[in-house]
Amino acid sequence: MYTQAMDTQGREAAEDKTLRSVEELHLQQRFDATVDDGGFIEAKDWMPANYRKKLVRQISQHAHSEIVGMLPEGNWISRAPTLKRKAILLAKVQDEGGHGLYLYAAAETLGVSRDELLDALHSGKAKYSSIFNYPTLTWADVGVIGWLVDGAAIMNQVPICRCSYAPYARAMVRICREESFHQRQGYDSLLVMMEQGTNAQRALVQDAVNRWWWPCLMMFGPPDDQSPNSAQGMRWGIKRVSNDELRQKFVDATVEQAKLLGVMLPDPGLKWNDTRKHWDFSAIDWDEFWRVVNGNGPCNRERLAARVKAWDEGAWVREAALAHAAKQREREAQAA
Secondary structure, eight states: OOOOHHHHSOOOOSSOOOOOOHHHHHHHHHHHHHHHTTOOBOTTSOOOHHHHHHHHHHHHHHHHHHHHTHHHHHTTGGGOSSHHHHHHHHHHHHHHHHHHHHHHHHHHTTTOOHHHHHHHHHTTOSOOOGGGGSOOOSHHHHHHIIIIIHHHHHHHHGGGGGOSBHHHHHHHHHHHHHHHHHHHHHHHHHHHHHHHSOHHHHHHHHHHHHHHHHHHHHTTOSOGGGOHHHHHHHHTTSOOSOHHHHHHHHHHHHHHHHHHHTOOOSOTTOEEETTTTEEEOOOOOHHHHHHIIIIISTTHHHHHHHHHHHHHHTHHHHHHHHHHHHHHHHHHHHHO
């Protein structure tokens, strides 16, 4: 995931403290009790306005990230080295499109239209994960995206299967299963290059790891002490695990995978801490993170322009579908 929304957008009040009636007070108490007990809120249940707003922001950013995330890898479909790799990459990019559709549908249950969500993306008002504003320079980048980017996404997304908002949680179950396939195929692609490839191919893998490692660590969002909105998200059960805890789990898991793969992670400060029983790692360049989030990454303008172009060129398809649906309704009305 790409779920940086709570950490990278507006700083609004955590909760609306003004209750309009005794009835609303009872509804608030019921909502709080459900969330505190680890229960689920359904689309037709009462919910606080800010809870709904945070969900729309997070789910829509997640959906946008899946759709924009098709672009870096889609660029390599025609250049995949074998028919097998081409078929795998086609399936993966198709999966990402499906994930976006599941998530847009989940956001629509909160009373927002898909047109509104996409307009916010195309106008630059809505964000998507910063990771997709980096270029894919070689075929090795495709494997590293599968291994590291999707690996970080899985670490982020598995806890969302227990999100307090049930439609989002249900969508995430299938998404996480498919993301697990994406990570495995990425790692397998890199393993083939490292074990059976030439020295030049192994160098490409190491170069890709060097370029993607730090942006992947940024995917989890800012440090907890700089992320005031995350605390409320965790209070509401939208978010289950803190940014720093997720980042640490990712580092701990990835160090061992890198050893098996035979690549070096580009961090001279990476070392095992026997007291903490975790891997220590160097400070992250958060200035770079905010530059990319705020639209000044290597590919921000390119990615957004591609999505706007696709939307504009697909207008005739939407218009034709609406016209067909209107004719069908008219025929059904006449037959009745």
